[in-house]
Amino acid sequence: MKISGAEIVARCLQEEGVEFVFGYPGGAVLEIYDAIFQQDKFKHVLVRHEQAAVHAADGYSRSSKKVGVALVTSGPGATNAVTGIATAYLDSIPMVVISGQVATPAIGLDAFQEVDMVGITRPCVKHNFLVRDVNELAETFKKAFYIAQTGRPGPVVIDIPKDVTQAMTEFNYPESVSIRSYVPAGRGHPGQIRKAVSLISEAKRPFIYVGGGAVLADACEEVRDLVRLLNAPCTNTLMGLGAYPATDRQFVGMLGMHGTYEANMAMQNCDVLIAVGARFDDRVVSVPEKFLAVPKKIIHIDIDPSSIAKRVKVDIPIVGNVKDVLHEMLALIRQTNVHIDSIALEAWWQQIEEWRKPNSLLYVQDQEIIKPQYVVEKLWEVTNGQAIITSDVGQHQMFAAQYYKFDRPKQWINSGGLGTMGFGLPAAMGAQLANPDATVACITGEASIQMNIQELSTCKQYHTPVKIVNLNNRYLGMVRQWQEFFYGNRYSESYMDALPDFVKLAEAYGHVGVRVEKPADVEPVLKEFFSSKYKERLVFFDFMTDQKVNVFPMVGNGKGLDEMDLPPHMRNNGGGDGDRDYGNLC
Amino acid sequence: MRHILSILIENEAGALSRVVGLFSARGYNIDSLTVSTTEDATLSRMTIVTHGSDDVIEQITKQLNKLIEVVKVIDLNESDHIEREMMLIKVRATGKDREEMKRMADIFRGRIIDVTEKTYTIELTGTSEKLGAFIEALDRTVILETVRTGASGIGRGERILKI
Numbered sequence A: 001m002k003i004s005g006a007e008i009v010a011r012c013l014q015e016e017g018v019e020f021v022f023g024y025p026g027g028a029v030l031e032i033y034d035a036i037f038q039q040d041k042f043k044h045v046l047v048r049h050e051q052a053a054v055h056a057a058d059g060y061s062r063s064s065k066k067v068g069v070a071l072v073t074s075g076p077g078a079t080n081a082v083t084g085i086a087t088a089y090l091d092s093i094p095m096v097v098i099s100g101q102v103a104t105p106a107i108g109l110d111a112f113q114e115v116d117m118v119g120i121t122r123p124c125v126k127h128n129f130l131v132r133d134v135n136e137l138a139e140t141f142k143k144a145f146y147i148a149q150t151g152r153p154g155p156v157v158i159d160i161p162k163d164v165t166q167a168m169t170e171f172n173y174p175e176s177v178s179i180r181s182y183v184p185a186g187r188g189h190p191g192q193i194r195k196a197v198s199l200i201s202e203a204k205r206p207f208i209y210v211g212g213g214a215v216l217a218d219a220c221e222e223v224r225d226l227v228r229l230l231n232a233p234c235t236n237t238l239m240g241l242g243a244y245p246a247t248d249r250q251f252v253g254m255l256g257m258h259g260t261y262e263a264n265m266a267m268q269n270c271d272v273l274i275a276v277g278a279r280f281d282d283r284v285v286s287v288p289e290k291f292l293a294v295p296k297k298i299i300h301i302d303i304d305p306s307s308i309a310k311r312v313k314v315d316i317p318i319v320g321n322v323k324d325v326l327h328e329m330l331a332l333i334r335q336t337n338v339h340i341d342s343i344a345l346e347a348w349w350q351q352i353e354e355w356r357k358p359n360s361l362l363y364v365q366d367q368e369i370i371k372p373q374y375v376v377e378k379l380w381e382v383t384n385g386q387a388i389i390t391s392d393v394g395q396h397q398m399f400a401a402q403y404y405k406f407d408r409p410k411q412w413i414n415s416g417g418l419g420t421m422g423f424g425l426p427a428a429m430g431a432q433l434a435n436p437d438a439t440v441a442c443i444t445g446e447a448s449i450q451m452n453i454q455e456l457s458t459c460k461q462y463h464t465p466v467k468i469v470n471l472n473n474r475y476l477g478m479v480r481q482w483q484e485f486f487y488g489n490r491y492s493e494s495y496m497d498a499l500p501d502f503v504k505l506a507e508a509y510g511h512v513g514v515r516v517e518k519p520a521d522v523e524p525v526l527k528e529f530f531s532s533k534y535k536e537r538l539v540f541f542d543f544m545t546d547q548k549v550n551v552f553p554m555v556g557n558g559k560g561l562d563e564m565d566l567p568p569h570m571r572n573n574g575g576g577d578g579d580r581d582y583g584n585l586c
Numbered sequence B: 001m002r003h004i005l006s007i008l009i010e011n012e013a014g015a016l017s018r019v020v021g022l023f024s025a026r027g028y029n030i031d032s033l034t035v036s037t038t039e040d041a042t043l044s045r046m047t048i049v050t051h052g053s054d055d056v057i058e059q060i061t062k063q064l065n066k067l068i069e070v071v072k073v074i075d076l077n078e079s080d081h082i083e084r085e086m087m088l089i090k091v092r093a094t095g096k097d098r099e100e101m102k103r104m105a106d107i108f109r110g111r112i113i114d115v116t117e118k119t120y121t122i123e124l125t126g127t128s129e130k131l132g133a134f135i136e137a138l139d140r141t142v143i144l145e146t147v148r149t150g151a152s153g154i155g156r157g158e159r160i161l162k163i
Ligand SMILES: Cc1ncc(C[n+]2csc(CCOP(=O)(O)OP(=O)(O)O)c2C)c(N)n1
Pocket: A392, A393, A394, A395, A396, A397, A419, A420, A421, A422, A444, A445, A446, A447, A448, A449, A471, A473, A475, A476, A477, A478, A479
């Protein structure tokens, strides 16, 4: 029996077990929307802006083990989706984005709502397709889902001209797919694994550096086993938070630009580094030469060969699925009874404890003004450390990463690579749909939240009771911090004037809003509104926070990991917050 | 250093633009690029001449391999190879220059493939270096037009780039 291309689209999504499609209709996808109307296997979530559709699909994927799916129309629908696609690309999130396209005879004629979607997205997708023939539609979907979730995952765009959605053909969904030019890396070379284990056995100051690749590869159990077996200290990157439990003694905190003192010092001074699904990116290792100034041997496990030796030369590259490689490594370590010299290891731990002692994340909560760190810490307590946390981009994102102790993978969802403000709320929506029983909170700033605030409406429609924790400092805080540090307190365009009354705004959308101004109210308010009484409600917490707070430690641009700008209490001059001139804050 | 990369790629719409886009997006150099289908109509073979440090060439190779439609990439510089480029060059050929032009073409084993009263068009094949040397050998004022294909390369002997 012949069915239309649009029906094929719906059937393909069903075959892939898709639960939710996040999208927005328009002319070029009307056929597809008609096919969606006539089926009930998957649900469609109508967002209020296409960027949010892609972020929601992204949050859905990051908080589950599934591929996110978004559907947008041609032209402006497609271009609105691009930021979301690039966000997913830089964080390697498996996703399929379907975009409508003008009918094939109109392509290239500057038709109404025509853009070259394949051309626009080429640099920010894992792959993309323009389907010109309805007979290729089913196979293209099969390939898209396969490519999106195998190897190093990433977003795949399928651009479908309107006439292809109208054309009729038989539907056969391929059972399997193989692409001769695409062979994702497999298990990792046994010889390299042997070399790595032998190097580990000689380590005196071992360090394990775990990135988002471990989360994506579902390798966190193996990471834990390795860390514990070697009794080595472990750090997670911003993308890797949760891969190793933050409350464990062997965890030294996040590393990088806003990493802890102990994590950055250990990274700098280790002698054998095991990098697991991490890519030495510029927010972790700002200057490779400075990082390598302390001689060290590096083992780098990654599924993507191009991640290896891109910024930092390594000694033992192992290309392969992180989970499989770690599995083999663990087996070999156990089998050959490898142990790290215990005296050396003890000295190393002593050194680390010394670095840990001053507590580089220390801050003081006074009686007057709410510190953003305090809110995150209390949030962690009130949610028993169990919430799924999404964030936007800025200081609040770093505070979330530093002070919410993530104990499991897929609990922390943020735009690490692209740093997309506006990501948090739609991502939280997607995460809530993927995890209907979980507590989902979005830690945001008054600027970021306004970039996709319209999604409060979507949350109402689909009953996603996410909790929005707005750390409202009336500033583009992170921008202001850089202006303070590097631009002589010239706060150019970083004050957020004319803010709305977020409580009323939340209420206008049919939600609950609460404004908190006093430190003493933080905990009770969180307790009340995270209680079961509000389980079914979206609550917008508007915390009025200190405008002067900066994120510490900080590795400035061009600095080595051991050249951190430290919090006041760790500065040689004895610190005290008074040593900084803030200029005139509004 | 100059490198010559051979790429086997699916003969699909848009595949070429992915390769070119990769070079421009990541700031790699393309000195020349040639592409055409092979004896297997589903595959194209591309030769890219580029230059960069060893690290950059390694990244280029890895990034190319990451493109879904790229089947194989080899760096011909890694072993013995042959490269050829073709040039069509139109020169002024009048008076005593006419004989001189013919002689030069012969020395470089070029063929005159089009003749008018005032011009010759010479076809010349060889390494890019040789084509460059021919241009150098001519008096610039006699050159009317040049078209070069860019280099194509192939490994020597048993070294074969195939699926
Ligand atoms: C879409 C987008 N535009 C601009 C930026 C640059 N940027 C990074 S952080 C930041 C300030 C964010 O302010 P806010 O959301 O209030 O968070 P805060 O830093 O105050 O916690 C800006 C403008 C960005 N990351 N994303």
